[in-house]
Amino acid sequence: HGAVEFRDVHFSYDPARPILKGVSFEVPAGKTIAIVGPSGAGKSTISRLLFRFYDIQSGSVLIDGQDIRDVTQESLRAAIGMVPQDTVLFNDTIAYNIRYGRTDASDEEVKKAAELAQIGAFIDRLPDGYKAMVGERGLKLSGGEKQRVAIARTILKAPPILMLDEATSALDTHTEQEIQAALDLVSRGRTTIVIAHRLSTVIGADEIIVLKDGRIAERGTHLALLRKE
Numbered sequence: 434h435g436a437v438e439f440r441d442v443h444f445s446y447d448p449a450r451p452i453l454k455g456v457s458f459e460v461p462a463g464k465t466i467a468i469v470g471p472s473g474a475g476k477s478t479i480s481r482l483l484f485r486f487y488d489i490q491s492g493s494v495l496i497d498g499q500d501i502r503d504v505t506q507e508s509l510r511a512a513i514g515m516v517p518q519d520t521v522l523f524n525d526t527i528a529y530n531i532r533y534g535r536t537d538a539s540d541e542e543v544k545k546a547a548e549l550a551q552i553g554a555f556i557d558r559l560p561d562g563y564k565a566m567v568g569e570r571g572l573k574l575s576g577g578e579k580q581r582v583a584i585a586r587t588i589l590k591a592p593p594i595l596m597l598d599e600a601t602s603a604l605d606t607h608t609e610q611e612i613q614a615a616l617d618l619v620s621r622g623r624t625t626i627v628i629a630h631r632l633s634t635v636i637g638a639d640e641i642i643v644l645k646d647g648r649i650a651e652r653g654t655h656l657a658l659l660r661k662e
């Protein structure tokens with residue numbers, strides 16, 4: 434459940450400038466694919482197309498064999514969890530931010546998700562910005578802590594598909610390793626698409642595709658691609 438397929442996808446934001454020039458790949462349910470490549474190659478565009486933020490010009494995007502054009506925006510959002518590079522939080526408690534998208538979740542479930550993401554101690558606090566207004570409940574969250582909020586939200590949402598768009602690239606090495614461990618926990622058993630700059634951050638992926646100038650330049654396992662470098 435949660436297989437993703439891009440079939441000969443062509444896409445441009447502006448007709449004069451093609452961004453994806455026939456991209457095809459398959460992620461079997463529960464497997465992890467990594468998309469690497471230079472900045473501007475079209476990696477984030479792939480994530481936007483999966484959410485159907487834009488319509489493709491030709492080809493198709495399928496989830497469990499179903500064309501996403503036939504799926505409502507609402508069910509797409511329910512099916513896909515996203516941990517972006519920079520998580521923007523609502524000016525409300527961390528618990529509220531974690532519960533966002535799963536308003537039916539009990540306090541107990543929210544607490545458990547927060548603990549798994551290692552922000553259990555913060556859930557009644559408010560994120561950055563409102564400190565002056567709220568006094569000691571205000572809390573300035575680091576980049577890594579914001580990522581943990583996004584991870585806790587995703588743990589609670591438990592979507593079949595997970596999209597990690599350079600989720601650890603803005604963090605220092607130590608935090609990156611910790612967040613990576615938390616992400617590994619969330620992605621276990623889910624169809625996962627990891628977007629990354631560097632090959633070294635996606636060692637565990639079942640397949641890696643290298644996107645260059647809107648085309649898949651290479652694909653293979655981490656080891657096979659390293660041998661070619």
Ligand code: ADP
Pocket residue numbers: 446447452470471472473474475476477478479
């Ligand atoms: P990557 O994630 O690989 O860095 P992107 O998918 O973000 O690349 O962008 C691919 C290309 O599309 C870039 O040249 C970028 O400038 C362009 N682009 C991205 N978003 C838009 C947009 N909304 N409108 C026009 N061009 C865009």
Ligand code: ADP
Pocket residue numbers: 480481484510511513514515516517533534
């Ligand atoms: P929810 O958090 O309930 O899933 P949102 O309306 O915040 O709903 O967004 C739906 C999904 O799309 C979220 O997982 C969000 O992280 C993701 N998303 C939002 N903006 C972008 C974007 N520009 N590119 C890719 N994914 C995005």
